[in-house]
Every structure is written in structure tokens, then in C-alpha cells.
Amino acid sequence: MNEFDLIARYFTREAPNADLGVGDDCALLSVPAGMQLAVSADMLVSGRHFFPDADPYRLGHKALAVNLSDLAAMGAVPRWFTLSLALPQADEAWLAPFSRGLLELAEQHGLSLVGGDTTCGPLTIAIQIAGELPRGSGLLRSAGQAGDDVWVSGELGAAAAAVMHGTGRIRLGDAARLAAFARLDCPTPRVALGQRLRGIAHAALDISDGLAGDLRHICAASGCAAELWLAALPAAACLAELPMALRHEALLSGGDDYELCFTAPPARRAVLQALATELRLPLTRVGCLRAGQGVHVLHDGQDIRWQHGGFDHFAAQ
Ligand code: ADP
Ligand code: MG
Numbered sequence: 001m002n003e004f005d006l007i008a009r010y011f012t013r014e015a016p017n018a019d020l021g022v023g024d025d026c027a028l029l030s031v032p033a034g035m036q037l038a039v040s041a042d043m044l045v046s047g048r049h050f051f052p053d054a055d056p057y058r059l060g061h062k063a064l065a066v067n068l069s070d071l072a073a074m075g076a077v078p079r080w081f082t083l084s085l086a087l088p089q090a091d092e093a094w095l096a097p098f099s100r101g102l103l104e105l106a107e108q109h110g111l112s113l114v115g116g117d118t119t120c121g122p123l124t125i126a127i128q129i130a131g132e133l134p135r136g137s138g139l140l141r142s143a144g145q146a147g148d149d150v151w152v153s154g155e156l157g158a159a160a161a162a163v164m165h166g167t168g169r170i171r172l173g174d175a176a177r178l179a180a181f182a183r184l185d186c187p188t189p190r191v192a193l194g195q196r197l198r199g200i201a202h203a204a205l206d207i208s209d210g211l212a213g214d215l216r217h218i219c220a221a222s223g224c225a226a227e228l229w230l231a232a233l234p235a236a237a238c239l240a241e242l243p244m245a246l247r248h249e250a251l252l253s254g255g256d257d258y259e260l261c262f263t264a265p266p267a268r269r270a271v272l273q274a275l276a277t278e279l280r281l282p283l284t285r286v287g288c289l290r291a292g293q294g295v296h297v298l299h300d301g302q303d304i305r306w307q308h309g310g311f312d313h314f315a316a317q
Helices: 003-011 056-074 092-108 158-166 174-185 191-197 211-222 237-241 244-253 266-279
Strands: 035-045 077-087 112-120 124-134 149-153 204-206 225-229 260-264 283-290 294-299
Touching: 003 092, 003 112, 035 056, 056 077, 056 092, 056 124, 056 174, 056 191, 056 204, 077 092, 092 112, 149 225, 149 266, 158 174, 158 237, 158 244, 174 237, 191 260, 191 266, 204 211, 211 225, 211 244, 211 260, 211 283, 211 294, 237 244, 260 266, 266 283
Parallel strands: 077 112, 225 294
Antiparallel strands: 035 124, 077 124, 149 260, 149 283, 204 260, 225 283
């Protein structure tokens, strides 16, 4: 199978959102008047972001899910994406499930694959995604205000528990292990929530590197401090099997949950609770923004001086 057969078979589909999709020098896309493009890219490298023997269906899902999560955190409607792939070989037993995992999730979100690049090399998956939103309505990290509540969606820590299990730091029981790895390998991007937060939330981001570290980005961009209440954090059920210290680590510094963290004025509490019910997705108030700087984790009213930042690829080397 040559490069062009591979692209035709696995990555060429109808692209209803595009004026022109895969097959020419460029895709051609139209953005309606009054809308803004939201563009983001994420790259997954074998051995760094996933184990080389990772299940290809789940990998296809995850590669797109992490990109969708960025659009969600901006409040954008997903529209188009490109896929750049470096593959060690044209292995159909890998390509078929990978493209299924990727394209099934794309279809669920009305997202069109409009181009990409394919080359031989160490397995690397680079996706660029674009969505649209009404001009000026994006949920910027810089829009937080002292006095805002800090909220998170869903539950935290399951993906971190899976990594702890995978690296031998803990041993989860069977049920907890399955639940934890489902979250790590097959995250659900909070796309509907992100769009509904436009006009309600101030600042937002997706939690990819750990809540405490990610929230620091909102604080820095918004020029304020945050308090996080450790006891209020919504813990995934599988964390019950972890000793206290690791539980705190998973909740505060665990990456890969892809929940949304956002800030909103206290006057929006009732609207947000109603939204949680409507979307059947827990929304939990876990802290607040105030004057100052940095993220302060409070436990029984005391600042526990949480030190672990989020994951930093270069610091970790
Ligand atoms: P070029 O030489 O202009 O880079 P290519 O031969 O790399 O074009 O690609 C041919 C067409 O296939 C282009 O429209 C490109 O966007 C698309 N394409 C290449 N690789 C992928 C991929 N992995 N997924 C989707 N589309 C792809
Ligand atoms: Mg090319």
C-alpha cells in the first residue's frame, strides 16, 4: 500500500463542512460573517504521550479528544481538523482501528477531516483543529476576576490513578483499574459544556496537566490568586483505593482528565447548577479567585503549600 492508497482508504471521507476537503493542495473553508476561527494543535508522540503498544482504536479517539478539549475550553463549535502522521510502517492492522477511533469521534461532533500529511518515521500523531464561535465570545484565560467562583466539571484523578497503576506505583483492583484506564485512554471532551459556558463563565481551560498547575495559568493571565478547597474536589471513585497522599496528588497534579476548569461570578451559581442537571454532568464549585497571585490549596482552612506543579515536558527530562 503506498502513501496515496493509505490516505484514500483511511483518511478520505466526505467533508460536509468544507468547500474543498482532502485531495488538493489546500482545503478551502468558509467562516460565516460575525464568527471567529478558534484554532489549536496537539501532538502525541509514541513513548512520551502513550505506550508504543497502545490500543490503536483508543489512540485514534484520544488524539482527537485532546484537541476537541481545547476547543471546548474556548467555547468553540468544532468544524474542521487536519491530521499529520509519522508512521514506522503502513500497517493496516493498526491503521484500520486507528482511523475508526478517530473518525467515529469526529462524526459525533460534526467535525470534518480536511487534510494532513503522511510520512514515514517514529509514530507521531499531530492534529490541528479549528472551530468557530461568535466574535469576541471566547472563554479567555485572562478573563477571570477576583470574586469569581472556581468550578470544575466531572470528576478528577482517574487518569492519574491509571498512570500510577501503569508505572507500578499502586495496584488498583480490577474494577477500579478498568474505570481508570477508560478515562486515561478514552477521555470525553466537554464540548457541549464549553459552548454553553459562553456568556456565563469568565475564564476557562481544560485540565490536561493537573488542576493546580493549570489553574495557575488562569491566575497569571487574569492577574489574581486562586484558592482551591481540597475537600471540595470531586474525586473519581477509583481514588478511594489510594493512600491519602497519592489521592491528593491525583486530584491536584494528575494530568489527562480533560475536564473543564472555569470561573464565574457567584450570581451564576443557580444557572450553572441547572446546566449541570441539563447536561447530566456534575459541576462542582471548588474554590474562588481573589486578589494576589498563585494557587493556594486549602485543607481545613490551612494553606497546604502544594508544590507539585503541572506536568512540564522539559522539566521532566
Ligand atoms: P502535498 O504534497 O501537497 O503535501 P500530499 O501528497 O502530502 O500533498 O497529500 C495529498 C492530499 O492528502 C492533501 O490534500 C493532504 O491534505 C491530504 N492528506 C495527506 N495526509 C493526510 C492524512 N494523514 N489525513 C488526511 N489527509 C491527508
Ligand atoms: Mg504533504
